[in-house]
Amino acid sequence: MSRSSLFESHEMKIAVILAAHGEAETTRFMENYRVTRQTLAHASQIMHIPGSLQKTIAVTSSLKKLIRSRTNAQCSPHNRITRDQAGALQQYLDSSPSAAAFDFEVHAAFSASPPYVEQIIERTRLYDGQVIVSMSPIDNTLSCGQLCSCLAASHSPEELGKVKVLSRFWSDERLCSIYCDYLFEDVSEHCRPQSAEHNERRVLLLLFHGTLVKDAKGDSPLFRTGREETIQFAERLQALMLSDPRNPYSRIMTVYLNHNVGGEWTRPSFEEVLAMFKEDKKASSVGVDLFGCGYFADGNETIHRAGELLHSSSVSKARSIPCLNSTPLFTAYLASRVIDAARQITSLRGFTFPAL
Incomplete structure (x- = not known):
């Protein structure tokens, strides 16, 4: 043949x-x-x-x-x-x-x-x-x-x-562009146009899987945690989103979902951001979107976060944007x-x- x-x-x-x-x-x-x-x-x-x-x-x-x-x-x-x-x-x-x-x-x-x-x-x-x-x-x-x-x-x-x-x-520019297109298409479908004054109260949390920074003895992990890759990926996505003319957010934050066992983990953690919103006297006028861009599919680490934010702070609105999924x-x-x-x-x- x-x-x-x-x-x-x-x-x-x-x-x-x-x-x-x-x-x-x-x-x-x-x-x-x-x-x-x-x-x-x-x-x-x-x-x-x-x-x-x-x-x-x-x-x-x-x-x-x-x-x-x-x-x-x-x-x-x-x-x-x-x-x-x-x-x-x-x-x-x-x-x-x-x-x-x-x-x-x-x-x-x-x-x-x-x-x-x-x-x-x-x-x-x-x-x-x-x-x-x-x-x-x-x-x-x-x-x-x-x-x-x-x-x-x-x-x-x-x-x-x-x-x-x-x-x-994490290093693929084409995928970074897909993240931006997907995010802003979702935002345009689910959020009505708002005044510039109201947009100042819109915050986007980019959720990433946390990584171990130092073990319980204070030493750097002996295995590849992916921390540097995560930081580079987060910084690139954040820069692209902030510079995009479709961006309705006044603030975009990187947040880490940590397991908090075995030593020191990446910051700011989700718990630290919860505390920040809890202490913010203006949080009641803030609307927060949460986007698990450190994941390709939603799961236990992403689906409950908006509810936790609403329950633990005075944030007026919190919405989870699905991961890229299918x-x-x-x-x-x-x-x-x-x-x-x-x-x-x-x-x-x-x-x-x-x-x-």
Whole structure:
């Protein structure tokens, strides 16, 4: 069979694996306990977390979610959104001109809940190629670092030649532009035009996953936390948004969602911002939008923040802007990155491309 007919017969089968963190999909205690234990087991591979502390954290975290469900039954949408992202990406790839060259198969997989990333990687390792997408804009040892470690331990050098891991999203100017377009389109749809005087009372909080700065002994972490990447990403987004003529906000702040265990974490934390609004005598006239741009999908860390802000301060209005999730702009962006990666894999293996 000629190389050209290989493409025509769709024999270049490419697995596309969206590797996300994963969260419990209900508020049930045992499901949340298992997910938290899995998360902590991964974390303990790079930092010391005693087994007894892992159990304590898992129990208390799961109990908090169970208790909160009595007044707020909202479950994490994280896994569902990741599956939606996989479905939207599959549909986009199937309808693209590249479908003439590649038979893409998109999977949603998770590190802390099933189906596990490692299982999907193993299930598809005999495909002509694997494109693994680290579903976080920030790179660190716990995300793409563990992906690469898993691949290095399970794949031969020849197999690694047909694998591409997509990361470094934080440094992509095209993605930064997509964030801005998405944000201001959402704002224009949900907020009526207001006077300049009222706009002075509009604040945007950019939410990022916090990182460890110093451990309990005051030393810098010995693993890659992603702190520098987060700071650069946040500064770039903030600069773009402030300079955009569509910007209705007088103030844009970077806020970190910290776990506050094991040492010193990034600042300002969400709790510190809550305290700031609580002490602000003019907060009752302030409207706050919260945008989880440090995440590709909403989950437990983002969906309750607006409610916490309203409950803990005198802020008059607080609204959560959804993460990029499965929006068309983001889907098209991911598809372009996946197609480029598939072309790189096949080029390295000596295939040539028909005109598409």
